[in-house]
Amino acid sequence: MNTITSDPIADPIACPSPSALRVAMARALHQLLDRPLVLEDPFALGMLGPETAAALMLDPDAYNDVPARSLRAGIVARSKFAEDRLLRAVASGCRQYAVVGAGLDTWALRSAQSLPAVDVYELDQPAMQAWKHRRYADNAWMPPARLRWLPADLREASIMDALAHGGANLSARMAVSILGVLVYLDHAVVERAIHALGALPIGSVLALDYRLDEQCLAPVERTMMQFTAQIMAAGGEPWQSSSTPDRMKALLATAGFDVEEDLGPAELNARYLARRRDGLQIAGGGFRYLSACKVR
Template identity: 45%
Template sequence: MAILQENIVRTGKPSRTAWRVATLRAAHQLLDEPIVLDDPIALPILGPNAAAELREDPFVYNDPASRGLRAAVVVRSRFAEDELARAVAAGVRQYIVLGAGLDTFAYRNPHKAAGLRMFEVDHLSTQQWKRECLKDAGIPIPEDLIFAPVDFEHGTLAQGLAEAGFRTDFPACFSWLGVTMYLTEAAILESLRFVASLPKLSSISFDYRVPASMLDPIQQAIGKLMAQRAAAVGEPWISAFDPVLLRQQLLQIGFSEAETCEPDELNRRYLHRRKDGLRSGGRIMCARV
């Protein structure tokens, strides 16, 4: 889809994976019924030309591999936003989207009246690209949103957020979606330790890969294909975790609880008895201080 690549090339070639995730989230609005993640910004943020092309033929993102990835993308976002709603109801007023890419939550924030402050954390180049996408789409940047540039491998989350005005004396809710597989275990754990150091009521939801040895043959084949696609665009998968060991690590570094959500649980919660057979193979961990 040439038009879908136009904005990437014009604005400096940031993450192609972020662009693909955004198009899958937009395709969900057109292809799937009922909608899991109701996102009126998903199509506009792609820009008028790309959105029009996707509307004309959304089925380009309906092959088996894209369907599975699309399901995982919308389920993990819905999970994170459900966790945020729980946190806001408990009094949390800071929300941080790590590795935000073209995430749209801040531009359709349902918690504005509660005074929610939002931070988008990503590479500076990706944030510059996103600003261009927003400008092209005519989407204003909310006053309660702050961009915090951070390179997880060469900088620290704590430093990046401090420079952006984040309050470590107040609790916060974090989402970290589609990122951990691209980072080293050391970088992942450093960021998780920072979240664990925050006040009670703080939490983080993130998805992660498991080792291939824990998957059945079909899942291994799908995982191999997705890994090859990521590597082909210069974004190789690096990390994978055993869910049991990961939960133990989270408790050891200071979280009071860690909820493991396997594919069966996520499908039961968000994709139960669908006529279209949409299923997610993703895994999510929610750790709370």
């Protein structure tokens, strides 16, 4: 079987971010293979482009070996974790959501009817946003009225500058998700991005994932992470940063954030993937999933 940690199915116009396409494929395969759904996403397949979507629909089990299931479990569980935190923020009055490194995320489409008062800002590189525009056109999807696509490369630009240029109200609370992003940035860029978020007002919330330092892992987990890192590097998107819970907590504290939760795979499995007959679980402890609130 093929795992989606290998090269994604080729599209006539290649997706500029193989990692973004892999994430979208995992979300789409979750709709085809897994019950009950952790994350309902009726737009997931359409986001892939017609050739990739058709290939997955013809033979989804070709992408259902053990590594692919673990990756898929992690992707859908981390999205549910971040979106649950967002919903709590919206319930308390937050009306702005920034998706940093949005890739092929579909929250804006899924929530357009149920939460029409939330402004959504998707930050990503221009080439990735152009590819996503084509997916909208292919599927005749109308962009939600409150969705804004903001071109930004975090290696060169500040999250806050991009939001300001995109018309966000930086004096009002904001929920921010940064999923599948920090691992591809070097330590200096990660620190700069987190420090920039210190300009958000008190009450803003943040959900992110980060790679755990290898010395924090058991030998088997370390080997698994090294193997996956080699695959990512071979695909042109090498992993560049990692952290420990203590270092990440300290970094966020410098920006005025207090960590609410910092969960490993075992906690995420217990929360979102317990007692499943299909055995969908995150294997290994290489990544952690964190939420934080701006308190000062």
